[in-house]
Amino acid sequence: MNDLAPFIAGLPKAELHLHIEGSLEPELMFALARRNRVAIPFDSVEAVRAAYSFSNLQDFLNIYYAGADVLRVEQDFYDLADAYFARAAADGVVHAEIFFDPQTHTDRGIPFQVAADGLLAAMDDAAQRHGVTSKLILCFLRHLDEAAAFATLKAAEPWLDRIAGVGLDSSEVGHPPEKFARVFAAAGGMGLKRVAHAGEEGPPDYVWQALDLLNVDRLDHGNRSLEDPALVRRLADDGMTLTVCPLSNHKLCVVPDLASHPIDRMLESGLRATINSDDPAYFGGYVADNYRAVATARGLGKADLATLARNSFTGSFLDDAEKARHIARLDAYVAAH
Numbered sequence: 001m002n003d004l005a006p007f008i009a010g011l012p013k014a015e016l017h018l019h020i021e022g023s024l025e026p027e028l029m030f031a032l033a034r035r036n037r038v039a040i041p042f043d044s045v046e047a048v049r050a051a052y053s054f055s056n057l058q059d060f061l062n063i064y065y066a067g068a069d070v071l072r073v074e075q076d077f078y079d080l081a082d083a084y085f086a087r088a089a090a091d092g093v094v095h096a097e098i099f100f101d102p103q104t105h106t107d108r109g110i111p112f113q114v115a116a117d118g119l120l121a122a123m124d125d126a127a128q129r130h131g132v133t134s135k136l137i138l139c140f141l142r143h144l145d146e147a148a149a150f151a152t153l154k155a156a157e158p159w160l161d162r163i164a165g166v167g168l169d170s171s172e173v174g175h176p177p178e179k180f181a182r183v184f185a186a187a188g189g190m191g192l193k194r195v196a197h198a199g200e201e202g203p204p205d206y207v208w209q210a211l212d213l214l215n216v217d218r219l220d221h222g223n224r225s226l227e228d229p230a231l232v233r234r235l236a237d238d239g240m241t242l243t244v245c246p247l248s249n250h251k252l253c254v255v256p257d258l259a260s261h262p263i264d265r266m267l268e269s270g271l272r273a274t275i276n277s278d279d280p281a282y283f284g285g286y287v288a289d290n291y292r293a294v295a296t297a298r299g300l301g302k303a304d305l306a307t308l309a310r311n312s313f314t315g316s317f318l319d320d321a322e323k324a325r326h327i328a329r330l331d332a333y334v335a336a337h
């Protein structure tokens with residue numbers, strides 16, 4: 001399989017499921033802790049990495065929210081995103097649609113503007129420096145209430161021309177999509193795209209709710225949809241894109257091991273699956289690592305890998321002409337390799 005590594009690295013791809021706070025590498029965490037004089041409960045980069053062993057989503061989220069505390073000023077958010085784009089470009093990413101969690105910052109007294117302006121400046125520079133285009137998606141934390149989500153949507157108003165959509169993340173079980181139906185309707189009315197994490201740990205019913213009550217344009221994870229054949233048919237018939245995150249699924253025990261990852265079953269069922277890294281600094285790999293991991297574990301060949309990359313453009317929020325341009329480049333790459 002090793003011989004697929006260069007093919008994967010050069011394969012043009014979009015990343016559609018990336019939490020920018022989840023790209024905070026321990027080295028940068030330490031540098032920002034020092035720069036901002038923030039205490040962190042670790043005494044070395046190695047100790048941070050050693051703590052990254054999770055039994056479920058909540059285990060991970062506790063560490064992820066604690067890590068984000070080192071992000072204090074605009075430059076920190078710039079440095080975070082700047083590092084992600086450099087790493088993504090090396091993995092053949094030509095377009096990224098990145099999530100950020102404003103409430104993780106505003107609840108610590110960091111204004112919305114600090115996070116948004118820092119990220120947007122890095123996104124602008126990434127287009128110049130690496131030729132990587134990007135869009136920003138604001139996620140509501142689902143463990144918080146509807147009023148807090150509405151307040152976040154209100155805070156975002158001055159930036160709406162630079163925000164592509166809204167998403168829903170954090171602790172899934174016990175926080176069904178229906179809790180956010182009204183805020184998603186409001187976001188849709190403002191012309192924003194809608195995505196939601198569903199079926200990562202939550203039941204197929206949460207995926208139905210994401211489709212029918214949130215009217216999502218794209219589904220994040222969606223693994224547990226496979227338990228419901230009618231839901232699989234609905235997702236396939238709708239041409240719904242699923243942003244699947246294999247290394248995340250393994251680290252958060254959504255699958256027991258990569259050898260049982262359902263990525264190829266998803267493709268065979270007619271689902272428009274894509275490969276993404278979710279929180280690469282915490283899960284041990286960026287997007288190309290995720291492609292390589294499933295290629296090895298599930299025996300995927302070049303045709304499957306190209307389908308996954310093609311799906312990433314089809315499922316993006318780029319306009320049709322941009323999608324067609326990327327897909328033509330991808331097809332030319334595949335024909336030449």
Ligand SMILES: Nc1ncnc2[nH]cnc12
Nearest residue numbers: 019169170171197278279
């Ligand atoms: N995998 C994930 N699921 C839910 N919320 C998240 N926030 C960051 N990563 C997440």
Ligand SMILES: [Zn+2]
Nearest residue numbers: 019169197278
């Ligand atoms: Zn996620």
